[in-house]
Amino acid sequence: MTTCHNERVATWFAQLRDRLCGAFETIEAEAAGDAPPARFERQGWERSGGGGGEMALMRGRVFEKVGVNVSVVHGEFAPELRALVPGADRDPRFWAAGISTVAHMRSPMVPASHMNTRRIVTTRGWFGGGADLTPCFPFDEDTRDFHAALGAACDAHGRDHKALSEWCDRYFHLPHRGESRGVGGIFFDDLDSGDFEADFAFTRAVGEAFLTIFPALVRRRMGLPWTDEQRRALLVKRGRYVEFNLLHDRGTLFGLKTGGNIEAILMSLPPEAAWP
Amino acid sequence: MTTCHNERVATWFAQLRDRLCGAFETIEAEAAGDAPPARFERQGWERSGGGGGEMALMRGRVFEKVGVNVSVVHGEFAPELRALVPGADRDPRFWAAGISTVAHMRSPMVPASHMNTRRIVTTRGWFGGGADLTPCFPFDEDTRDFHAALGAACDAHGRDHKALSEWCDRYFHLPHRGESRGVGGIFFDDLDSGDFEADFAFTRAVGEAFLTIFPALVRRRMGLPWTDEQRRALLVKRGRYVEFNLLHDRGTLFGLKTGGNIEAILMSLPPEAAWP
Numbered sequence: 001m002t003t004c005h006n007e008r009v010a011t012w013f014a015q016l017r018d019r020l021c022g023a024f025e026t027i028e029a030e031a032a033g034d035a036p037p038a039r040f041e042r043q044g045w046e047r048s049g050g051g052g053g054e055m056a057l058m059r060g061r062v063f064e065k066v067g068v069n070v071s072v073v074h075g076e077f078a079p080e081l082r083a084l085v086p087g088a089d090r091d092p093r094f095w096a097a098g099i100s101t102v103a104h105m106r107s108p109m110v111p112a113s114h115m116n117t118r119r120i121v122t123t124r125g126w127f128g129g130g131a132d133l134t135p136c137f138p139f140d141e142d143t144r145d146f147h148a149a150l151g152a153a154c155d156a157h158g159r160d161h162k163a164l165s166e167w168c169d170r171y172f173h174l175p176h177r178g179e180s181r182g183v184g185g186i187f188f189d190d191l192d193s194g195d196f197e198a199d200f201a202f203t204r205a206v207g208e209a210f211l212t213i214f215p216a217l218v219r220r221r222m223g224l225p226w227t228d229e230q231r232r233a234l235l236v237k238r239g240r241y242v243e244f245n246l247l248h249d250r251g252t253l254f255g256l257k258t259g260g261n262i263e264a265i266l267m268s269l270p271p272e273a274a275w276p
Numbered sequence: 277m278t279t280c281h282n283e284r285v286a287t288w289f290a291q292l293r294d295r296l297c298g299a300f301e302t303i304e305a306e307a308a309g310d311a312p313p314a315r316f317e318r319q320g321w322e323r324s325g326g327g328g329g330e331m332a333l334m335r336g337r338v339f340e341k342v343g344v345n346v347s348v349v350h351g352e353f354a355p356e357l358r359a360l361v362p363g364a365d366r367d368p369r370f371w372a373a374g375i376s377t378v379a380h381m382r383s384p385m386v387p388a389s390h391m392n393t394r395r396i397v398t399t400r401g402w403f404g405g406g407a408d409l410t411p412c413f414p415f416d417e418d419t420r421d422f423h424a425a426l427g428a429a430c431d432a433h434g435r436d437h438k439a440l441s442e443w444c445d446r447y448f449h450l451p452h453r454g455e456s457r458g459v460g461g462i463f464f465d466d467l468d469s470g471d472f473e474a475d476f477a478f479t480r481a482v483g484e485a486f487l488t489i490f491p492a493l494v495r496r497r498m499g500l501p502w503t504d505e506q507r508r509a510l511l512v513k514r515g516r517y518v519e520f521n522l523l524h525d526r527g528t529l530f531g532l533k534t535g536g537n538i539e540a541i542l543m544s545l546p547p548e549a550a551w552p
Contacts, residue, residue, distance in 0.1 A: 065551075176532045176538055177538060235548070239545070242518060242522070242549075243522060243542075246518070246519060246522035246523050247522050247523075247529075247532070253523075256452045256523070262452055262453065266519075266551065269515070269551040270551065271550060271551060271552075272511070272548065272549070272550045273518075273548070273549055273550075274547060274548045274549075275341075275542065275545040275546065275547060276547075
């Protein structure tokens with residue numbers, strides 16, 4: 001039963017990866033003009049403790065650097081982690097699968113964005129994930145539509161959008177700067193309502209919402225002109241993104257500590273950044 | 277007596293700052309040609325708990341971004357830090373002064389470098405600091421001369437250069453990459469031999485050695501041509517510098533946790549960096 005659950009979850013993540021890559025490649029093709037459009041390149045990796053993943057990376061005209069990673073790993077948590085992971089104190093074995101995408105855009109007018117969802121199974125099993133938007137020059141309309149798309153996913157599955165949005169704001173916060181990373185989104189973890197089908201359906205809905213709204217926002221802004229000064233502001237904004245991911249992001253730090261694939265973990269870092 | 281010590285130390289740091297800024301400005305003037313040479317801009321800051329500091333920052337043709345910070349702060353360590361800082365368990369009051377410089381160079385042929393020394397006084401008092409060299413394209417001659425300069429300072433003051441060099445190698449290491457940050461230097465901490473004058477003299481000698489050797493290395497390489505490809509390699513190398521400072525550097529993390537001046541702490545970050 002659990003194995004069947006795991007297979008369905010892993011299959012969903014792989015399918016969502018294919019659809020995200022397809023959506024982003026379509027945008028690149030629209031923007032390419034006469035030049036051959038950028039395409040994703042995929043690279044697999046294996047985890048020494050069990051399982052592995054696949055990175056997909058594209059460098060294009062619109063998407064300066066966009067990665068979509070999937071992984072399915074299993075093994076045993078190291079002793080120092082067993083007390084920290086729910087259900088791992090009774091049995092250190094785990095299974096985990098996830099999808100993560102981070103898009104850094106060439107234009108300062110197009111927002112960067114991130115989405116990830118994951119399922120972790122120990123003696124317990126739960127979903128987690130989220131999506132957030134990081135514009136350099138926020139448009140209220142984009143912020144509103146991004147929140148509305150995620151809010152609709154929450155509403156359709158009986159989740160408290162306000163609570164998950166506030167969780168996102170707390171999480172994507174740079175305390176040393178007193179700044180938010182972006183304009184928010186949703187964040188959830190330890191999602192185990194007791195109804196696997198309901199939790200899995202909500203997790204899929206978050207992916208579907210992102211797949212719909214983010215490409216729409218990219219198309220809305222990708223034609224806008226920008227200045228060198230605005231591009232410079234984008235590089236500085238990305239410096240904050242680097243600070244958050246390396247100083248505060250639990251996923252990044254957990255991955256580095258548990259010997260995850262370095263290139264996959266740090267794929268979230270921007271292609272270029274600046275500190276004034 | 278201690279107050280007199282503290283005043284002498286703080287005065288030395290300020291004088292060394294002036295001399296470093298002068299040495300770097302002289303190099304900029306040599307490289308400026310007809311254009312007005314870059315100069316340091318200074319900005320003071322105050323610490324809410326007591327004391328403050330001064331940042332000096334220059335953006336030039338040779339030094340793409342170089343900062344020289346001094347600070348003299350005092351107050352009481354927060355309860356959670358008292359057990360971590362030597363001598364603070366008995367009395368939380370402290371006094372600390374330091375100088376820190378980080379130079380990120382425009383040319384990929386000129387090494388980046390860092391030097392800092394500090395004195396901390398609780399119920400105990402000690403010196404710490406170090407200097408290291410981070411070339412993108414290392415020249416054996418430069419590495420040798422940099423180590424020789426610091427080795428001479430160690431030898432003249434009866435310090436074990438090999439031990440301090442190995443400490444540097446252990447410290448400036450990126451475990452998640454299995455890489456060194458650069459080609460090494462020296463690192464020391466908790467230096468309290470019982471002879472303040474001897475420890476202070478060694479600390480000054482580290483500053484003097486850096487003041488001599490680093491400008492010499494800059495002059496040796498600043499005239500070399502470089503390619504766009506080499507400049508790109510420099511930006512990637514700087515990405516590793518960012519990773520080290522935000523993931524591993526105790527000084528950075530300690531400063532951010534103790535509410536230090538953000539701009540001063542993060543002045544070590546490069547003006548531009550890239551992740552391929």
